[in-house]
Amino acid sequence: MDSKLEDVSGIGSATAERMRAAGIDSIQKLAEIDLKDLLKVKGVGKASASKYIKTAKRLLGNKEVKVEVEEVKLDQGQNRDSSKEIAQRPPKREPPQEDLIIESHSETVKFISKFIKSEYLTLEKEKDKYVIKDALQNPIESFKFFTKKELNFVKAILRVSDVYEILEYKDKNLFNYITTSQLKTLEKEGIKVKELESKIQKAITITSILDQLRDKSIKLKEPGEEQKIIVAGLDRAGKTAILTTFGGKLGIDELKNLRPTKKIDRQRISSESLSVYIWDFGGQTSYRKDYLKNPGAYFLDVDLFIYVIDVQDYERFEESFTYLKAILNALEQLQEHPYTLIFIHKYDPDLRKDPDIQLNVEFVKENLKEILLERDFPYEIYLTSIYSVISREPKFSKFIKEMVQQKDLVADPTIDKIEELSKIINKALVAVIKLSESVSTQYMEINQRFDALETKINSIESGAPLVSQPQEESRSVSSSSPPPPPPPPPDPLSTKPIPTPSNRARESGTSLRSSILDELKSLFAKTKEINR
Ligand SMILES: Nc1nc2c(ncn2[C@@H]2O[C@H](COP(=O)(O)OP(=O)(O)OP(=O)(O)O)[C@@H](O)[C@H]2O)c(=O)[nH]1
Ligand SMILES: [Mg+2]
Structure with a gap:
């Protein structure tokens, strides 16, 4: 009836x-x-x-x-070409009836308003909470980004009429549901298939986010919360090594013991005025797939995106470009355009003149420019190597602090604080890289002087007669000098051993000995100064 x-x-x-x-x-x-x-x-x-x-x-x-198809007259399967088997449409699912309840509405509503037309947004206040009604039950027309023709297609061919129903196509290849003749019709109608596909993916992503916001499995960042920096790249690209170096913890031993990052490692770096949250994305294939499947959980609210490519791993350049493109697409879908830093990494000082490495660098740079120019991301590209960075120094946090103190961020209320802070973090990172370069040059110079000293000591050991009371000599050294300085920090650039007190004690010839000691003293003082 x-x-x-x-x-x-x-x-x-x-x-x-x-x-x-x-x-x-x-x-x-x-x-x-x-x-x-x-x-x-x-x-x-x-x-x-x-x-x-x-x-x-x-x-x-x-x-x-019966969906009325006014402009796009699409064949709905009856003229299906025999060469292509059309997959069975996924079964319809019922949307959850609960509303979307949020504690503080500003950020969430701002986010949702980017994608959903205002006439479909019903916001009600209940005590101290805000409630968005029917976000998932709204008709598919509520998405801002579809044109009328595209909507007709989605309704007629994919049989999606409400927002929630689009999730039926999550993780599915849309082309399995479209005949070749339908594709041709689309093109004739002036609909760009690639564009439509990416809009459908966007609708899927946004709907999943609405669903996750509803069941509270994700949460949007509140104003004033820490900056989020994400660091991604293939496995073994060197992400964790870079972050640990910036964090100031990395020594030779830690470097040797680096293990692949499991899923995501989150680190907080705080200073008085700024707090950043760094997400180190483990790069193994299964993790990568997982991040891209669920962009809402990983790529929302990003203030700075760092992508790391191993310049020595030329066999995996294409794989790395594909991953970078996928992340940028995911960010674009979310209408997030964070400041992007690309590190062409493992560009080690000893390899810089290697013609193969130079070729790799040029190849990677060219491809990166192509990838980034067709997208709207502010970006910079750097050549990096952990071997240019001095360990033991918490310079990263120190620099963020200094940079922030330089600029009065809150004085001008019109400044978009988030954007400003991102730039500052960027500057801080750049400063760290530059500083590391200059410090490493100084270290290199010190090393050369250590090498020269070592040669002198060796020549004494092999040629000149040894002093009969080395311990006394050693004592007299310490009484005439300040207490022995601390050993210099592990220096990745140096492979030569540093003179130790025992071989120092074996030197002969008073003037030569005291000149060596003076030189050592000044070198240790300089090392200490750099480390400060
Ligand atoms: N030569 C060279 N090796 C580096 C450099 N940075 C890191 N490595 C080495 O690269 C290897 C992988 O480094 P990780 O930092 O663990 O790589 P990752 O990108 O975090 O890898 P996943 O956690 O699996 O995603 C380690 O053996 C590091 O010692 C560099 O600048 N030059
Ligand atoms: Mg790692």
């Missing part, structure tokens, strides 16, 4: 009458109506309107809903 308008829960006889007067005289019409038109009926509010449409569809069992 046919249902009446009054069978829809919430529609009383008066509302039904007004609807009929407006030409909505059947459940079929109610199910097919545009939300905007239904809202024109007096007494029908946003929240109830979409519920009425939804219920009408349910009463019709969905299948009876």
Whole structure:
């Protein structure tokens, strides 16, 4: 038996009458109506309107809903080409009926408003919480980014009429559901298939995020929360090594003991005025797939994106470019365009003149420019190596602190603070790299002097007669000099042993000995100064 308008829960006889007067005289019409038109009926509010449409569809069992395709006349399968087997459409799923409840509405609403038309957003305040009604039950038209023609396609071919239904196509290849002749029709209609595909993916991503916000499995960043820096790249690219070096912990032993990062390692770096949260994305294949499948959980609210490519691993350049593109696409879908730093990494000082490495660098740079120029991301590219960075120094946090203190961020309320802070972090990172370069040059110079000293000591050991009382000599050294300075920090550039007190004690010839000691003293003092 046919249902009446009054069978829809919430529609009383008066509302039904007004609807009929407006030409909505059947459940079929109610199910097919545009939300905007239904809202024109007096007494029908946003929240109830979409519920009425939804219920009408349910009463019709969905299948009876005939989608009107006004502009795009798409063949719905009857003229299907025999060469292509069309996959069976995934079964429809019911959307969760709960509302989206948020504690502080500003960020979440701002985020949702980027993608959903305002007329479909019903925001209500309940005590100290905000409630977004029907976010998942809204019709697919509520997405801002689809054109009318594209919507017709989504409704007619994919049979998606409500937001939640788009999730049926999550992790599926859309082209399995479209015939070649439908594709041709799309092109004839001026719809760019690639663009449409990426918009559908975007709709899937945003719907998943709405769903995750609803069940609280993700949360958007509140204003004033720490900056989020994500560091990604293939496995073994050197991400953790870079971060640990910036964090000041890395010595030779730690370097040797680096293990692949499991999933994501999150580190907090705080100073008085700024706090950053660094996400080190383990780069193994299975992890990469997981991040890209669930962009809402990983790529939201990013302030700075660092991508690391191993310049020595030329066999995996293409794989790395593909991963970079996928992350940038995911960020684009979320309408996030963080400042992006690309580290062409493992560009070690000893390899810089190697022609193969030079070629690799040029190849990577060219490809990166191509990838980045066709997207709207502010970016910079750096050549890096952990061997240019001096260990033991917490310079990263020190620099962030100094940079922040230089600039009065809050003085100008018009400054977009987030953006400003991102730039500062960027500057800090750049400063760290530059500083590391200059410090490493100084270290190199010190090493050369150590080498020269070592040669002198060796020549004494091999040629000149040894002094008979080395311990006394040693004592006299310490009494005439300040207490022995601390050993210099491990220097990755140096492979030569540093003179030790025992071989120092074996030197002969007073003047030579004291000149060596003076030189050592000044070198240790200089090392200490650099480390300060
Ligand atoms: N030659 C050279 N080796 C480096 C450099 N940076 C890191 N490595 C080495 O590269 C290897 C991998 O470094 P990791 O930092 O663990 O790599 P990752 O990118 O974090 O790898 P996953 O955690 O698996 O994603 C280690 O053996 C490091 O010692 C560098 O600048 N030059
Ligand atoms: Mg790692």
